[in-house]
C-alpha cells in the first residue's frame with residue numbers, strides 16, 4: 087500500500103464498466119455495472135488523504151471521505167460503508183445520484199488540474215454501500231429505550247426517511263405517512279430504474295421498518311388528516327413535513343392540454359412507480375411515441391428522454407432554452423443521454439404545439455435563443471432571436487421545466503408561514519413558524535438534491551430531539567452522527 | 568388491509584364494501600378514493616357512495632368497463648385490495664341553497680347519494696333524478712329515497728319513469744315552472760355535458776363531478792387536467808366538481824380517450840375464462 091503521493095497521482099481515474107449505449111437504450115437495467123473490488127481498491131489508492139480534507143467540505147453532509155477511502159484501500163469495504171453511514175444514511179443512493187462534479191469531486195485535489203481526474207468519490211461510495219448490502223445481513227442500529235414520544239413524518243422521500251432513521255434511534259415512536267403505495271419519494275417515482283435500481287431503495291426502507299418505523303402508505307395528509315389532526319386526534323408530539331415540491335409547471339403556450347403532452351412527473355411516475363415499462367404485466371398504460379420531444383435541461387429531462395428511448399421511441403429530442411454548459415443535469419446523465427442517441431436542440435424554446443383533429447400532438451414550433459448578458463445568478467440569460475423559428479414533427483411531448491410547491495398541506499395548515507412561491511419557511515434547523523412542526527427537503531428549498539434533502543432531514547431530527555427533550559446541543563450528539 | 572367485506576352486483580355495477588376505517592373517519596360528500604386491486608393494477612378513482620365510522624367501511628359502486636374495473640369485479644369477499652387512498656378531491660359545497668336537483672347516471676346513481684344526504688341535512692328540498700337503460704338497473708334506491716324529497720326515474724326504454732334521460736326530466740320540471748337553485752350531476756361525461764346544457768339556458772348554478780384520467784390524485788402529475796372557464800385545473804385537487812357551464816367538454820372527451828389502444832391490449836392480455844360460465848359455477 088505504501089504508494090507515494092507521486093505514484094498515486096500518476097494513476098488514471100477508473101471509470102465503471104457500462105452496458106454499451108446501443109444495447110442499454112432498449113432496456114431498463116442499470117447502466118454502469120459498478121466497480122469490481124480490485125477496481126475499487128485501485129481507485130481508492132488515488133486518494134492523497136489530504137490533511138485539510140477539501141472534499142469533505144464539498145459534501146453537504148460531510149461524509150468522512152478520506153477515511154472511508156482509506157478503508158477501501160485496505161479492503162475493509164463493509165467498515166467503509168458503515169463509516170459513510172454515520173453521515174449519510176443512503177450511500178448506495180447518493181453514490182449513484184449526487185452531482186459529485188459540483189460537490190465533493192469538484193474540490194478534490196486530484197482534480198485540480200483536470201476535473202475529470204478527481205478521485206471517483208461517488209463511485210467508491212456506491213461500491214462500498216453495494217458491497218455491504220450484498221454481503222452482510224443488515225446491521226441493526228443501536229436504538230435507545232423508547233421515550234414515549236410520538237413523531238409523525240409526512241412523506242417518505244430522502245428527507246423523511248432521514249428524519250425517521252435518526253429519531254427511531256433516539257427512542258421515539260416514528261410513523262411515516264406516505265401518499266403513494268410505495269416509499270422512497272422521487273427515488274421510486276421519479277428517478278428511473280436504469281439509474282437507481284428500486285431494490286436499493288426497498289432495502290433501505292425495509293431496514294427502517296425493521297428498526298421499528300411504521301409506514302402508513304396510501305395516506306395523503308391534508309385530506310386524510312390535517313397537520314392539526316396529527317397532534318389533536320392522533321397524539322403526536324411533533325410533525326415533520328417532507329413532501330417534496332411535486333406540482334408540475336406547464337408552459338403557457340397553445341397545445342399544452344393535448345393528448346400526448348405529459349408532465350415529466352406523470353410520464354416518469356407511470357413508467358417507474360407504476361412500472362408501465364413492464365406493460366401489460368403491470369397494467370398502467372404509457373404511450374410510447376415515435377418522435378418524443380422533452381422540454382428542459384435538468385436531471386428530470388434527461389430521465390424522461392432516456393425513459394422514452396427505452397420504451398421504444400424512434401427519435402427523442404431534448405429542447406432546452408439555454409446552452410449546454412448551463413444544463414443543470416448531472417454531467418454523467420447528459421453524457422449518457424448523448425451516447426444513447428438523444429438529440430439536443432439547445433437555445434430553443436417551444437412556442438406552439440400542433441395537433442390533429444383527434445386532439446393529438448403532431449409537432450412543435452420553437453423559437454431560437456442566444457445568450458445575452460449575465461443575470462443575477464451570473465448565468466448568461468437566454469434571449470429570443472426575433473423571427474427565428476423552426477418546426478419539427480413529434481407525437482409526444484414531455485414537459486420538465488420544474489415544479490411548484492404542492493399546496494395540499496399548506497392550505498390546510500393556515501397558521502404555518504410559506505413564502506410567496508408557497509414553499510414552507512423554516513429556520514436553518516427546519517423549524518417552521520408553527521409550534522412543533524418542522525419541514526425540510528424540496529418543500530422548503532424548491533427542487534434540490536437528494537443529499538441536500540437528507541441534510542435537511544438530519545438537522546430537523548436534531549431540532550426535534552432538542553425541542554422535545556430540551557437537552558442541549560453538544561451534550562447529546564451521539565457518536566454515530 | 569382494505570378487506571372486501573361485502574359485494575354484490577347489479578348488472579354491470581359492482582357494489583363493494585371495503586374496510587378502511589381511517590378513510591371512513593375523514594370522508595366528506597363528493598370525495599373519492601384511488602384504488603388498486605392488486606400490486607400490478609392501475610390506480611383508478613372511485614367515488615365513495617357511502618361510509619360508516621361505526622363499521623369502519625366505505626362503499627363504492629364500480630361500473631365494469633375495462634381491465635381495472637374487471638379486476639375489482641373479480642375480487643372475492645374476504646380478499647383484500649392492494650391499495651385504497653383517500654379521501655381525495657375537494658368535498659362538495661354543502662349549504663342551504665333552497666331546492667337542489669341531483670342527477671345521477673351509471674356510477675353516479677350511487678355517487679350522488681352522500682351529496683343528497685348532506686343537502687337534505689342542510690335543510691334543502693332535495694330532488695334526485697336517476698337514469699338507466701332499463702328498470703332493473705337502478706340500485707341504492709331505498710337509501711336515495713330516504714334522503715330525497717322526491718326521486719324521479721328515467722329509462723331509455725321507458726320501463727320506469729320517464730322514457731329518456733335525466734335532462735328530459737329536468738326539462739319537464741322546468742316547463743312545470745319548478746324552481747331549482749342548485750344542480751349537481753354525476754355520471755359519464757356525455758351525461759354531464761347534456762345535463763349542463765339543460766340547465767344553462769335558465770342559468771341554474773350547476774356542478775358536475777368530472778371523471779378525467781387520474782394517476783396520483785394529489786396534484787403531482789397533471790394527468791387529470793381539464794380546462795374550465797379557459798383555465799387549466801387539476802380535477803383531483805381543484806375538483807372533481809366544477810361549474811358545468813364552463814367545462815371544455817371536447818377537450819375532456821379527447822383526453823379521456825388517450826389510452827384506448829393500450830386499454831384494448833391489456834384487456835386482451837387477460838386470461839379469458841368465460842365470465843358468464845364462472846358466474847354460473849358460482850365462482851364470481
Ligand SMILES: Cc1cc2nc3c(=O)[nH]c(=O)nc-3n(C[C@H](O)[C@H](O)[C@H](O)COP(=O)(O)OP(=O)(O)OC[C@H]3O[C@@H](n4cnc5c(N)ncnc54)[C@H](O)[C@@H]3O)c2cc1C
Nearest residue numbers: 241243244245265271272276307329330527528534535536
Ligand atoms: C426525475 C428526477 C430526477 C432527479 N435526479 C436527481 C439526481 O440525479 N440527483 C439528485 O441529487 N437529485 C435528483 N433529483 C432531485 C431529488 O430527487 C429531490 O431533491 C429529493 O428527492 C427531494 O426529497 P424530499 O425528501 O424533499 O421529497 P421527495 O423525494 O419529493 O418525496 C416526497 C414524498 O412525499 C410524499 N407526499 C407528498 N405529498 C404528501 C402528502 N400530502 N401526504 C403524504 N405524503 C405526501 C410523496 O408521495 C413523496 O413520496 C431528481 C428529481 C426528479 C424528479
Ligand SMILES: Cc1cc2nc3c(=O)[nH]c(=O)nc-3n(C[C@H](O)[C@H](O)[C@H](O)COP(=O)(O)OP(=O)(O)OC[C@H]3O[C@@H](n4cnc5c(N)ncnc54)[C@H](O)[C@@H]3O)c2cc1C
Nearest residue numbers: 611612613614629630632633634635636674755778779830
Ligand atoms: C373522480 C372520479 C370518480 C369516479 N368514480 C367512479 C365510480 O364511483 N364508479 C365507477 O365505476 N367509475 C368511477 N370513475 C371512473 C373510473 O375511474 C373509470 O371508469 C375507470 O378508471 C375505468 O378503468 P378500466 O380500466 O376498467 O376501464 P378502461 O380500460 O380505462 O376503459 C374501458 C373503456 O371504457 C371507456 N370509458 C372509460 N371511462 C368511461 C366512462 N366514464 N364512461 C364510458 N366509457 C368509459 C374507455 O374509453 C375504454 O374504451 C370515476 C372517475 C373519477 C375521475
Ligand code: SF4
Nearest residue numbers: 145149180184189190
Ligand atoms: S454524499 Fe454525495 S456529495 Fe457527499 S461524498 Fe457522497 S457522493 Fe459526494
Ligand code: SF4
Nearest residue numbers: 133134136141194195
Ligand atoms: S480531496 Fe481528493 S485526494 Fe484529497 S482527500 Fe479528498 S478525495 Fe482524497
Ligand code: FES
Nearest residue numbers: 782784786789803
Ligand atoms: S391525478 Fe395527478 S395531478 Fe390529478
